[in-house]
Amino acid sequence: MATHLRKQLVVVGHGMVGHRFVESAISRGLTETFDITVVGEEPRPAYDRVALTSYFEVGAQALSFLPSGKYDDPRVSLRLDTEVVAISPRQRIVTLANGEDLHYDELVLATGAAPFVPPVPGADLDNVFVYRTIEDLEAIREASKKGKVGAVIGGGLLGLEAANALHQLGMETHVVELAPRLMAVQIDDMGGKTLSQHINKLGLTVHTGAMTEAILGDKKGRVDRLALKDRNPLEVDIVVFSAGIRPRDALARAADLDVAERGGVLVDESLQSSDEHIWAIGECAAVRGMMYGLVAPGYDMAEIVVDRLLGGEGEFTGADMSTKLKLLGVDVASFGDAHGATEGALELTYQDAVSGVYKKLVISEDGKRLLGGVLVGDAAAYGILRPMVASGMELPENPEELILPASRGGGLDIELPDEMQVCSCNDVTKAEIKAAVSDESTLNDGSPCVDAACVTAHTRAGSTCGSCKTVVKKIVEDYFTATGKEVDKSLCQHFKMTRQELFDVVAVHGYTRFDDIIEAHGSGRGCDICKPAVASILASLLNQHVLEPGNRQLQDTNDAYLGNLQKNGTYSVVPRIPGGEITPDKLIVIGQVAQEFGLYTKITGGQRIDLFGARMEDLPAIWKRLVDAGMESGHAYGKSLRTVKSCVGSTWCRYGVQDSVGLAIELELRYRGLRSPHKLKGGVSGCARECAEARSKDFGIIATEKGWNLYVCGNGGAIPAHAQLLAGDLDKETLIKYLDRFLMYYIRTADRLQRTSYWMDSVDGGLDRIREIVVDDALGLGAELEAAMDRHVESYFDEWKATIEDPEKMARFVSFVNAPGTPDPNITFREERGQIQADITDGPVSLGTTIPVGAP
Amino acid sequence: MTVTTETTFETVCRLDQIEPEGGVTALVGGEAVAVFRTFDDEVYALSNYDPFSKASVLSRGIVGTKLVDDEDVPFVASPMFKQAFDLRTGRCLDDASVVVTTYDVRVVDGLVEVGPRRS
Ligand code: SRM
Ligand SMILES: Cc1cc2nc3c(=O)[nH]c(=O)nc-3n(C[C@H](O)[C@H](O)[C@H](O)COP(=O)(O)OP(=O)(O)OC[C@H]3O[C@@H](n4cnc5c(N)ncnc54)[C@H](O)[C@@H]3O)c2cc1C
Ligand code: SF4
Ligand code: FES
Numbered sequence: 001m002a003t004h005l006r007k008q009l010v011v012v013g014h015g016m017v018g019h020r021f022v023e024s025a026i027s028r029g030l031t032e033t034f035d036i037t038v039v040g041e042e043p044r045p046a047y048d049r050v051a052l053t054s055y056f057e058v059g060a061q062a063l064s065f066l067p068s069g070k071y072d073d074p075r076v077s078l079r080l081d082t083e084v085v086a087i088s089p090r091q092r093i094v095t096l097a098n099g100e101d102l103h104y105d106e107l108v109l110a111t112g113a114a115p116f117v118p119p120v121p122g123a124d125l126d127n128v129f130v131y132r133t134i135e136d137l138e139a140i141r142e143a144s145k146k147g148k149v150g151a152v153i154g155g156g157l158l159g160l161e162a163a164n165a166l167h168q169l170g171m172e173t174h175v176v177e178l179a180p181r182l183m184a185v186q187i188d189d190m191g192g193k194t195l196s197q198h199i200n201k202l203g204l205t206v207h208t209g210a211m212t213e214a215i216l217g218d219k220k221g222r223v224d225r226l227a228l229k230d231r232n233p234l235e236v237d238i239v240v241f242s243a244g245i246r247p248r249d250a251l252a253r254a255a256d257l258d259v260a261e262r263g264g265v266l267v268d269e270s271l272q273s274s275d276e277h278i279w280a281i282g283e284c285a286a287v288r289g290m291m292y293g294l295v296a297p298g299y300d301m302a303e304i305v306v307d308r309l310l311g312g313e314g315e316f317t318g319a320d321m322s323t324k325l326k327l328l329g330v331d332v333a334s335f336g337d338a339h340g341a342t343e344g345a346l347e348l349t350y351q352d353a354v355s356g357v358y359k360k361l362v363i364s365e366d367g368k369r370l371l372g373g374v375l376v377g378d379a380a381a382y383g384i385l386r387p388m389v390a391s392g393m394e395l396p397e398n399p400e401e402l403i404l405p406a407s408r409g410g411g412l413d414i415e416l417p418d419e420m421q422v423c424s425c426n427d428v429t430k431a432e433i434k435a436a437v438s439d440e441s442t443l444n445d446g447s448p449c450v451d452a453a454c455v456t457a458h459t460r461a462g463s464t465c466g467s468c469k470t471v472v473k474k475i476v477e478d479y480f481t482a483t484g485k486e487v488d489k490s491l492c493q494h495f496k497m498t499r500q501e502l503f504d505v506v507a508v509h510g511y512t513r514f515d516d517i518i519e520a521h522g523s524g525r526g527c528d529i530c531k532p533a534v535a536s537i538l539a540s541l542l543n544q545h546v547l548e549p550g551n552r553q554l555q556d557t558n559d560a561y562l563g564n565l566q567k568n569g570t571y572s573v574v575p576r577i578p579g580g581e582i583t584p585d586k587l588i589v590i591g592q593v594a595q596e597f598g599l600y601t602k603i604t605g606g607q608r609i610d611l612f613g614a615r616m617e618d619l620p621a622i623w624k625r626l627v628d629a630g631m632e633s634g635h636a637y638g639k640s641l642r643t644v645k646s647c648v649g650s651t652w653c654r655y656g657v658q659d660s661v662g663l664a665i666e667l668e669l670r671y672r673g674l675r676s677p678h679k680l681k682g683g684v685s686g687c688a689r690e691c692a693e694a695r696s697k698d699f700g701i702i703a704t705e706k707g708w709n710l711y712v713c714g715n716g717g718a719i720p721a722h723a724q725l726l727a728g729d730l731d732k733e734t735l736i737k738y739l740d741r742f743l744m745y746y747i748r749t750a751d752r753l754q755r756t757s758y759w760m761d762s763v764d765g766g767l768d769r770i771r772e773i774v775v776d777d778a779l780g781l782g783a784e785l786e787a788a789m790d791r792h793v794e795s796y797f798d799e800w801k802a803t804i805e806d807p808e809k810m811a812r813f814v815s816f817v818n819a820p821g822t823p824d825p826n827i828t829f830r831e832e833r834g835q836i837q838a839d840i841t842d843g844p845v846s847l848g849t850t851i852p853v854g855a856p
Numbered sequence: 857m858t859v860t861t862e863t864t865f866e867t868v869c870r871l872d873q874i875e876p877e878g879g880v881t882a883l884v885g886g887e888a889v890a891v892f893r894t895f896d897d898e899v900y901a902l903s904n905y906d907p908f909s910k911a912s913v914l915s916r917g918i919v920g921t922k923l924v925d926d927e928d929v930p931f932v933a934s935p936m937f938k939q940a941f942d943l944r945t946g947r948c949l950d951d952a953s954v955v956v957t958t959y960d961v962r963v964v965d966g967l968v969e970v971g972p973r974r975s
Binding site: 494528825840846 | 867868869873874877878880881882883886888895903905909910911912913916917918921923928930931933936938940
């Protein structure tokens, strides 16, 4: 289509919803007919405002939705740091702050909302802030360096977020709320009280029913005191306003578009404003007069406008305003009709003042349906209660059991209907979860999932906010109980225990031999499942040579021959290239080895060079050449550390802030040879551009101005998972300490072939629990785990070198025990692109009986 | 008649050259034969050719036992795709329609001797 025929679409505001709109416009093909220009007033592209409070911990890059600063569709252009100052609906133009006009065919307003600052005297003093953007947080951080005490005005959801931030910055923090309780919109009186107790316990001071009369400044015009009506003033250095938000509808007002009574661009269910070419989405929109202060309804609106512009009929029919959050470590949830506004509604409450738990259910007059509720201190039931409201299912006989603790006869033993949506983040129903555990086509190998972690990986249920995880687990367990399939956790038929249990048994008894272990704790003589598992456990504990007699027969073939078995029976050799750094001399040696032994060469996805097609009997000679040149063969096989991938980092890259190559090499050398339940990969990037793709690794490290951010439990492969931030801005020592603990804890507690991301899902409490153990040392295991890793590092040796130096180990590297000089005729190659390729034979190949055969 | 059978046995190695629950490959009559020794020192010989992967690799598999109908069956798992083969009969325990050739084998004076193919 010629350019002049293409239509122009302008989006005002590059916040969460504006960004979602563009993403959806690209993926659903709207950019086939429209050029899109997005104008955003903030200096940076859209970021995760919901997670704003984690900014101090993770930094701006981690929050960014578009770190590269541009969309990968050339038909979208983004203009940041630019304000739209006027709209002329009749001419269809918007005017930018610099006077430039942009023509549009369709205009989408996504200007969000602004914090409301009540007209209190002194609100214009220095050190008075709002809490909405990264710039706001930066300013608060600066000011906190000079002040000690901060007050947040407003005890709603956002106010508590802001209080959390001040608390994190080490300030003495006050929360001043006009209403008689905290979070007045979402929760009720008792809930508010319970929440106050928790917050007071953390050392913050909550003042409810307190009206701010004025902010008083000192001589330099800086905040000094907060005057409260009928109370003593508070001496404070910083004030943060969080007294609600107002839709940013000023552009619309000035352009004479209809606005809602309580603010917001008035739109109908199709999100169209009073001008047919202007749409409004997100917090600036008032759909039939109603404004929604959450991001999920905004996302819905974005999708609907894209749909409309594509000719669809999508309508916005309201939103579930349920919320569940952890505020300052306290679970708070509110769902459905939390205040019992429905006529005739009944309330059921449970309260435990000692442990600070409060739960309330709102039930319909006839006692049959759940209408809503409030949970404070323990929101575990949220996952099941919210969908019960949404599905309108009938309540069980004794609805109070839904909120009683399990020890008092409670529990969540109710049969949910199949069509009920269990995961609202990813729209997964109970039926879909059951299908994942019953349907044979779920996994590639023709088997269904056997646990909840696998279900999460396949359906995504539980992968976003996590609030539905307990329900997913329960559905899976119920399914297995109902079908009489006991969830068999045995390693295999020889060991009736999990890998973790077996690990503990071996460690406690100090076993060093498979025979002793199977005799005492197993049955039969073992198989291809338990033998390598025991080998891995012994290796993690003892770090002996994998080819030690007695160990050797336990190894899977790759470990048994210290190389990767290929389809025609040959092996591959992957010289270790720590961090991907290699000298020209070593490169030449690799080339010479390949030439000499007729091997195929290829660059791997792990920043090293693979040599394929090595006959088993040639392996020792190949290794010797590498060892002589100061290299070692590497683990591309076995369940052990593979590579620690690096980007070039600060030594060459103009953006690099730390030496990523140096760290990658150090880590690869530290953890090489470490045997683990599944393979382990690492990555180190020199800055937030993340060229090493570190977050797709089991452990990924990204340099920051101040040190290193450590991410864990990522992987690529069939079901990719992004690694999650474990701790930020670490110095190298602390980083290595945490990594030692993390890896050892994983090795000790994971199941066989359970990669870190699955393991994290299976740990009760997930990432938070792992952080408690690794960072806070909650189990007091830290020193022990570090010592175990130190033992590994000290006892590391080059297992290929040790093999070629030991005649007994070498004896096995022959083609035929009775004809060591004769190559196996079954191994054949063909040629392609100037190199060999593996070939297979259709049936065994015979050399004929005339070949002379040596005596034993 | 016994004499003819005798002569078709070929000595391939010493028993102590095969580790318990290990295997070696021998060249017998031009064919690659996998010779295994179990924990209780029984010796078995199978074609080294794995019909699933079409590669000559069986001797490099893990040897153990599997409970089949209440009987502990000595088996080897192919190192390639892990199918299990009954060492006594060559029958695949995962797919009864697949059988690999077995050979007569015996230990005489500490020497392992492989005999003719069994049918
Ligand atoms: C050689 C290489 C492909 C290449 O030519 O580039 C390769 C080859 C194999 N990969 Fe890989 N992977 C290679 C990089 C990767 C990468 C990229 C990376 O490491 O950055 C990935 C995605 C990242 C990841 O692991 O999460 C990758 C994901 C896998 C997976 C899926 C893992 C998962 O958790 O889903 C498997 C299967 C498994 O391990 O169970 C696999 C398994 C294998 C095996 C071991 C399969 C096998 O048993 O034969 C292949 C061994 C080849 C050999 O004989 O050497 N390979 N594989 C790469 C070796 C890198 C190295 O230097 O060590
Ligand atoms: C601390 C905090 C915690 C939150 N927690 C949650 C939560 O837990 N759950 C939840 O659902 N929601 C939460 N929210 C609310 C959520 O962030 C908003 O609902 C969401 O950001 C709305 O998206 P939006 O795109 O409509 O507005 P915004 O994200 O605010 O984006 C609007 C953008 O438009 C720009 N803009 C405005 N006017 C102009 C103009 N004239 N020219 C150019 N650009 C302009 C603004 O600068 C801004 O960048 C939280 C908000 C905050 C501040
Ligand atoms: S990640 Fe590494 S290579 Fe990429 S820009 Fe940053 S320092 Fe440079
Ligand atoms: S409800 Fe959020 S992940 Fe399922």
